[in-house]
Amino acid sequence: MNTEAIWTFITTQGVDFGLKVIGALIAWGIGRWLIGLAQRLVGKALERGKRMDPTLSNYLVSILGVVLNIVLILAILDMFGIRTTSFAVLLAGAGLAIGTAWGGLLTHFAAGVFLQVLRPYRVGDFVTVGGVTGTVRELGLFGTTLISPDNTVVTVGNNKVLSETIQNFSTLQWRRVDVTAKIANGVDVGDAIQRLKAAVSEIPNVSKEQPADVEILQFTPEGPLLAVRPYTHTDHYWQVYFDTHKAIVKTFGAAGYPPPETPLVQRHLTPPPIKPA
Template sequence: MEKYIQELMQDAPELITTYGLKVILAIAVYIVGKWVATLIVKVLLKGMNARKVDPTIAGFVKNIVYYVILVMVVIAALGQLGVQTASFVAIIGAAGLAIGFALQGALSNFASGVLLIAFRPFKVGDFVEAGGAAGVIKELSIFSTIMTTGDNKTIIIANSSITGGNIVNYSTQAERRVDLTVGVSYGADLSLVRKELETLAAADERVIQDKGITIGVVALADSSVNFVYRVWVKTADYWGVYFDMNERIKKRFDEVGIEIPFPQMNVHVNQVKS
């Protein structure tokens, strides 16, 4: 034992010189590399803020870049210690591939979330149809989107379901067109129908008169002559005008004697003489 200690003491200066220098270099590589990673991340974050990139994306990109650089720094530091990093890199790659396969659904939602945040097809407060549901957007996160329906139900939709289909945003435009179909009997005076519909549109302050009013016969149906009735309103007034106009049409037509028909069937009975 004493002989082993003596040999170790004799070799100590050489060991310290050889391995001590490697340890110092490895520590230096790690410290400098970490400083460089922090500096790069700060510059990157400053650039994204200057371009007004969404804070959610900016924070995520910052973390990804920082940890990727940090992993490279650790591998470089291990290389200074004489560790065979080739196998280490291969293990990391294989692990990353396995994790990618296991989390492909989550990664798909994440990628879709990044696209939604980057391109902003809708924002919080918009009323949209997306992912098989319709409602007001309450929250947009990396993996899912939360909306509330008209009857106050909360719907959580995976982002991949949203980007995989059509997105209808009813809130992006300041104005919307109200489309109504008005059916009258075949015996009605069509000129009077047109006049009354024009009067109703002119009397409603919410209707944008400058955009024009469309009134025309769209179909000669089985039981009625159908008019298409289109007026433009502010988006916020859409449903109010839609419901009110239907009610006013019914009341006005009753006052002036314009019949709104319902489906009818005429049955002809022929008597056969024996």
């Protein structure tokens, strides 16, 4: 190590370089604060426009943040004498790995643009995208952020979202809740169906416009298996799901139905014939 060259650099340019570093850190801190302020102001302005969809407004705010951050980085590099053209040459020489990474980001960005145009879901919708189920929190530049039912934040790349099946549970007014109930052999099926229909219709948030379906789903050795299918909005799905199970237990208990039991199969074994001595 050439200590003389290092000492010469410190004595001649060290102070100037140190001041540039301090100035860059101050500029970065102030710039990031200003960018956050600009994003908040633009976001509030877009929220005041009642015709602006929250999904689109969040997307525009994200684009603004990316652009301003790029401008800030270029300004800080300029403080060190690295011009924009030199910065572009530096990126161009970084190699194939960086180019491939940017290519992947661009596919997610392009997919995000298509998602904004097609609008298969909006902020607040309950969806399944990229194999993940949750409520849409944000449709960003490169990924869609969801809050899963177990209160976990999950981000799925936009290209993965667009290339796989998108299931939106919030688009239609009603969502069907699938529950099953088994009755014992010998129970009057028609009576059980009428009792369940009456009980399910009294559950809070069950649709009055779309009557619940209660029908025989299949026959089992223990007795008929009934399909109990009320309809509700997706926001009340789990409440109706659990309340339907409670209604089944309460209804069958009040009616005095016996529990389904597996019939016993008796096998009579014939002893082998005794051979004469």
